[in-house]
Amino acid sequence: MSRDADDLAELKSRPEADEDLEDLALEEDYALNPDYVREVDDALDRGDAERLRELLNALRSEDIADLMGFLSADDREELLHHLDPEVLAEVLPELDTEIREDLVDLVEPAALARALGEMDSDDAADVVDDLEAGRRAQVLAAMPDIERAAIETALAYEEETAGRLMQREVVAAPQFWTVGQTIDHLRRESDELPELFFDVYVVDPSYHPVGACPVSHLLRSKRDIPLAQIMEPITDIPVDMDQEEVAYIFDKYNLISAPVVEPGGRLVGQITVDDIVGVIAEESEEDILALAGVSDAGRDAGVFGIVKSRLPWLLINTLTAAMAASVIRAFEGEIVKLAVLAVLMPIVASLGGNAGTQTLAVAVRALASRELSAVNAVRTVSREMTVGVLNGTALAAITGTILYFLFRDLRLSIAFGAALVINLFVASLAGALVPLALDRMGRDPAVSSSVFVTFVTDFTGFFAFLGLAALILL
Amino acid sequence: MSRDADDLAELKSRPEADEDLEDLALEEDYALNPDYVREVDDALDRGDAERLRELLNALRSEDIADLMGFLSADDREELLHHLDPEVLAEVLPELDTEIREDLVDLVEPAALARALGEMDSDDAADVVDDLEAGRRAQVLAAMPDIERAAIETALAYEEETAGRLMQREVVAAPQFWTVGQTIDHLRRESDELPELFFDVYVVDPSYHPVGACPVSHLLRSKRDIPLAQIMEPITDIPVDMDQEEVAYIFDKYNLISAPVVEPGGRLVGQITVDDIVGVIAEESEEDILALAGVSDAGRDAGVFGIVKSRLPWLLINTLTAAMAASVIRAFEGEIVKLAVLAVLMPIVASLGGNAGTQTLAVAVRALASRELSAVNAVRTVSREMTVGVLNGTALAAITGTILYFLFRDLRLSIAFGAALVINLFVASLAGALVPLALDRMGRDPAVSSSVFVTFVTDFTGFFAFLGLAALILL
Numbered sequence: 001m002s003r004d005a006d007d008l009a010e011l012k013s014r015p016e017a018d019e020d021l022e023d024l025a026l027e028e029d030y031a032l033n034p035d036y037v038r039e040v041d042d043a044l045d046r047g048d049a050e051r052l053r054e055l056l057n058a059l060r061s062e063d064i065a066d067l068m069g070f071l072s073a074d075d076r077e078e079l080l081h082h083l084d085p086e087v088l089a090e091v092l093p094e095l096d097t098e099i100r101e102d103l104v105d106l107v108e109p110a111a112l113a114r115a116l117g118e119m120d121s122d123d124a125a126d127v128v129d130d131l132e133a134g135r136r137a138q139v140l141a142a143m144p145d146i147e148r149a150a151i152e153t154a155l156a157y158e159e160e161t162a163g164r165l166m167q168r169e170v171v172a173a174p175q176f177w178t179v180g181q182t183i184d185h186l187r188r189e190s191d192e193l194p195e196l197f198f199d200v201y202v203v204d205p206s207y208h209p210v211g212a213c214p215v216s217h218l219l220r221s222k223r224d225i226p227l228a229q230i231m232e233p234i235t236d237i238p239v240d241m242d243q244e245e246v247a248y249i250f251d252k253y254n255l256i257s258a259p260v261v262e263p264g265g266r267l268v269g270q271i272t273v274d275d276i277v278g279v280i281a282e283e284s285e286e287d288i289l290a291l292a293g294v295s296d297a298g299r300d301a302g303v304f305g306i307v308k309s310r311l312p313w314l315l316i317n318t319l320t321a322a323m324a325a326s327v328i329r330a331f332e333g334e335i336v337k338l339a340v341l342a343v344l345m346p347i348v349a350s351l352g353g354n355a356g357t358q359t360l361a362v363a364v365r366a367l368a369s370r371e372l373s374a375v376n377a378v379r380t381v382s383r384e385m386t387v388g389v390l391n392g393t394a395l396a397a398i399t400g401t402i403l404y405f406l407f408r409d410l411r412l413s414i415a416f417g418a419a420l421v422i423n424l425f426v427a428s429l430a431g432a433l434v435p436l437a438l439d440r441m442g443r444d445p446a447v448s449s450s451v452f453v454t455f456v457t458d459f460t461g462f463f464a465f466l467g468l469a470a471l472i473l474l
Numbered sequence: 475m476s477r478d479a480d481d482l483a484e485l486k487s488r489p490e491a492d493e494d495l496e497d498l499a500l501e502e503d504y505a506l507n508p509d510y511v512r513e514v515d516d517a518l519d520r521g522d523a524e525r526l527r528e529l530l531n532a533l534r535s536e537d538i539a540d541l542m543g544f545l546s547a548d549d550r551e552e553l554l555h556h557l558d559p560e561v562l563a564e565v566l567p568e569l570d571t572e573i574r575e576d577l578v579d580l581v582e583p584a585a586l587a588r589a590l591g592e593m594d595s596d597d598a599a600d601v602v603d604d605l606e607a608g609r610r611a612q613v614l615a616a617m618p619d620i621e622r623a624a625i626e627t628a629l630a631y632e633e634e635t636a637g638r639l640m641q642r643e644v645v646a647a648p649q650f651w652t653v654g655q656t657i658d659h660l661r662r663e664s665d666e667l668p669e670l671f672f673d674v675y676v677v678d679p680s681y682h683p684v685g686a687c688p689v690s691h692l693l694r695s696k697r698d699i700p701l702a703q704i705m706e707p708i709t710d711i712p713v714d715m716d717q718e719e720v721a722y723i724f725d726k727y728n729l730i731s732a733p734v735v736e737p738g739g740r741l742v743g744q745i746t747v748d749d750i751v752g753v754i755a756e757e758s759e760e761d762i763l764a765l766a767g768v769s770d771a772g773r774d775a776g777v778f779g780i781v782k783s784r785l786p787w788l789l790i791n792t793l794t795a796a797m798a799a800s801v802i803r804a805f806e807g808e809i810v811k812l813a814v815l816a817v818l819m820p821i822v823a824s825l826g827g828n829a830g831t832q833t834l835a836v837a838v839r840a841l842a843s844r845e846l847s848a849v850n851a852v853r854t855v856s857r858e859m860t861v862g863v864l865n866g867t868a869l870a871a872i873t874g875t876i877l878y879f880l881f882r883d884l885r886l887s888i889a890f891g892a893a894l895v896i897n898l899f900v901a902s903l904a905g906a907l908v909p910l911a912l913d914r915m916g917r918d919p920a921v922s923s924s925v926f927v928t929f930v931t932d933f934t935g936f937f938a939f940l941g942l943a944a945l946i947l948l
Contacts, residue, residue: 288761307865
């Protein structure tokens with residue numbers, strides 16, 4: 001949102017940005033070129049400040065943030081000292097959180113305070129939030145009162161809410177103004193305005209937003225038209241709304257920006273769609289990782305950080321796997337009599353697990369996009385059960401036939417096929433019901449559901465197959 | 475992007491939009507209220523056109539599209555006949571593809587042609603693309619030449635490219651114009667402009683974009699300043715760029731809009747960030763489903779459509795599960811001698827599968843966000859291998875101890891623990907290497923990687939545990 005500041009910094013810091021280097025820096029898909037990263041690495045190792053400056057000059061601040069992620073912690077610290085203060089102010093908001101946490105501790109409080117002053121209030125709050133208490137107090141003390149107050153207000157809102165996401169900088173105009181009055185006001189107050197804005201919010205005397213005028217409409221309307229005549233309906237965002245819901249609303253109604261209001265209805269800030277792009281990417285990442293039973297330790301995490309992020313789920317899975325396997329213990333006698341049962345039982349469990357995962361992924365996605373709700377929950381679950389039986393029957397017919405030709409034992413084929421149908425039915429039921437139940441309980445349907453579904457399908461797979469085999473075969 | 479058209483339609487079609495109904499229609503999180511859907515359902519069943527009109531009047535077009543998704547195919551067709559042409563033009567672009575495909579066949583060609591004329595070129599092209607060849611010709615023939623040409627041009631670009639995503643409507647101005655000249659031009663040509671725009675692109679004499687002026691900058695700059703002085707650098711999007719890459723660029727550089735250029739460099743359209751929000755949501759959905767081995771059949775799919783979307787992956791999984799299980803066959807003799815092996819072997823396989831899935835999800839996500847590339851591939855893979863060994867060792871220590879107290883057989887604990895370490899090492903290796911290899915081959919790393927990783931961990935789990943048991947125990 002600070003394209004002006006960008007440009008200014010670019011002009012200052014890139015007096016001789018080398019076009020060849022610019023071409024080399026990024027690959028065709030705008031990812032950083034590995035050769036370029038190696039060149040930076042080499043320049044850092046040699047301590048070649050001049051070459052480093054050349055290399056950095058050819059990068060935008062977002063690319064420098066990206067570059068940081070590919071460097072070792074030591075190189076990153078070294079690189080930090082080569083960044084101009086203006087560039088630093090642009091790079092910090094773009095960094096991965098865990099990298100930023102390390103780096104901000106290395107910047108002088110006064111320099112950091114200056115950099116924070118150049119950021120939008122939402123970005124500055126994010127950076128300050130990463131500081132540990134002692135340094136936070138130091139840095140805030142070094143800031144002008146107004147800027148400090150803005151950051152403290154932002155930090156008072158809970159993480160991942162509209163209050164944190166919004167920028168306090170908005171352009172508002174009273175209902176009775178005309179297009180001409182508004183434009184004159186904007187020209188006069190140019191220095192006080194946000195760098196970039198898309199809507200002028202129309203407010204009533206108690207500062208409640210009642211409409212919005214897109215700037216492109218202001219630009220092309222006649223000067224004497226009142227704002228109230230060209231303004232459009234707005235979708236208010238309550239300041240405590242979860243960011244995932246805000247993203248849903250932006251996506252659904254194709255919003256560019258929306259006013260954020262406090263409980264009384266007063267305008268306190270705005271959220272723009274470019275902030276939402278980051279939220280959507282973040283939330284869907286979280287779903288992918290949660291379904292796989294892993295939290296993201298970050299690309300820069302050390303080995304122990306990663307172990308810590310994965311071991312808890314593996315331990316839970318050990319427990320559920322042991323519980324499912326305990327079913328097999330009850331059938332040890334049958335397995336000793338007919339060892340092929342031990343060969344076939346993992347196939348029944350595995351297919352159930354797969355079918356359950358399929359249903360689960362579809363349900364989690366549908367819940368996230370509000371395509372699955374109380375309206376169609378019953379219909380969806382019963383459709384899934386039918387699909388489970390049909391897929392189970394199809395697989396049972398195919399595998400049962402192959403088994404018959406391998407073992408010439410019709411009863412074995414029947415036990416295997418029937419167990420498949422049962423397990424795929426249960427898999428579909430669990431795959432749909434577990435996320436629905438979690439959602440109803442106000443929990444994230446992506447978290448912990450796959451462990452539970454896999455336990456159910458393993459348990460059912462072993463029990464149905466070995467139990468049927470014991471009944472029919474032995 | 476057609477907020478004006480929205481409003482116009484709202485004014486026309488919602489003369490007496492009932493505020494109570496509006497409050498009832500949506501839940502607090504802006505999802506449709508189940509009770510409201512039931513009311514619509516009832517009104518449709520009773521054929522109560524007046525009540526239906528009331529109910530629809532309280533909804534925005536995006537909510538009507540949402541509502542369609544919750545209705546049966548018959549009710550949807552019935553509802554279609556109650557929509558005004560203007561509302562239809564807004565609802566169609568918001569519908570799920572499979573629902574739209576069904577509905578567009580029910581609209582008269584002339585009415586559809588009129589609706590298409592009210593849409594942005596990208597939306598209109600999407601709708602036309604859903605028509606089967608015969609009807610497509612009919613509908614296009616019923617359109618004015620210019621609109622038809624715009625749609626045909628859009629359809630000439632491949633699906634999921636920048637060319638499809640862009641709208642042809644752009645605002646461009648020559649380099650030598652001043653702010654004042656540009657604003658006067660916008661006022662004069664108001665009727666020809668896109669409904670909403672965020673940047674005026676500055677072009678050279680051969681219509682190559684050389685910069686962009688955000689409208690908020692135009693609004694507040696002095697009239698005599700030349701555009702060249704306040705314009706900002708742009709990021710050109712080639713017309714054939716994949717939409718996933720376009721989304722990456724918008725996210726990385728926080729873009730609001732970007733000019734789209736043909737191979738020669740001429741400006742042919744623009745992409746705006748609100749289109750990108752949809753793309754990001756779509757691409758991450760695809761990743762979640764691909765990792766679970768399922769393609770989305772759509773929320774309205776029939777039972778057979780769903781079976782068709784899932785059975786292929788289940789069949790592939792049957793094959794890989796059978797291949798992994800065939801390892802067990804080689805050890806039937808050992809299992810008969812020591813049946814507890816059959817109880818413990820699925821635990822080794824399951825934990826390997828989980829660890830592999832964890833690594834896989836992290837790698838797929840990192841590849842998608844370009845955090846994992848050739849620069850750090852070697853470092854990432856070796857880090858994963860270390861994590862695998864550490865997690866394996868931790869699990870082996872815990873489970874080995876528990877097993878010892880259960881069975882008082884140190885050799886069994888050692889075989890189980892060693893197999894766990896081996897399998898978690900292999901799981902981490904496969905979980906990182908498989909998506910990297912697919913990505914290097916230009917394939918989607920989310921598709922088919924989990925089937926492969928699960929096969930590797932099942933196979934290794936069975937082989938390592940039973941093989942070690944045979945060596946040590948028997």
